[in-house]
Amino acid sequence: MKRPINEMKVVFPSLSENERFARITVSGFLSFIDPKVDELADIKTAVSEAVTNCIVHGYPDKVGQIELCVKVFEDNTVRIKISDKGCGIEDIDRAMQPLFTTKPEEDRAGLGFAVMESFMDKIKVKSKLGKGTAVTLEKAVAVRTRV
């Protein structure tokens, strides 16, 4: 794909209060392409799911770093990469199955990936045990006339 027309990167510790920070940051950054309210709600929800996964599963017993990169391309495609250097996922296919969760006792619904899949156009998950996980989300945002 062509080079992005705008991009940003932010790194923050895996504290649960940063779930809110992450989705609000993405929402603020994307304001220059003026997404529709429902498009922005979809993106914020997907970001919240991915960041929560890093906090709950990537770093279950410690605080680690989460990296959030957002790129916007000429055609208004938004690509968001959320990565951690945590424990990694043993079986990605199983982790992505709706309702599968390793933490039912904490009221986790096991729907994080299902929400990301249904709210975004594309999702790619890369993971290595003991090395970390990277989730890349993509969504084409409707082009609106820019003033």
Add this chain to the structure above:
Amino acid sequence: MGVEIAARGQTVCAKLVGDIDHHSAREMRCVIDVAVRENDAKELILDFSGVTFMDSSGIGLVMGRYKVMCEREGRLTIARLPGYIRKVMKVAGINRLARIVEDYELPKEQEQEVMKVETTN
């Protein structure tokens, strides 16, 4: 942000306010479960009209309260869902667990007990 509890006899209404994510859901569910226990609730109404954002942590919260009410042989009702939250609920098929209503009315009582609990987020 947080939960506003209103109790009428064995009906407990919890109005959720603000963003529901993994961070805020923890405190919300504690507040709700305490109110359910203290009022020996047979019906729990979750009012979503004040919710500004929700991810799957909100679904986990609903599923968890469904279990709690099942154990008490009670009923769970979900009310006043904003449009975008309806979409998140749909991913989970929550309508199979709880009654979803547009609106509700609490039985009137002379003394109105409202407890406000603020959560940090």
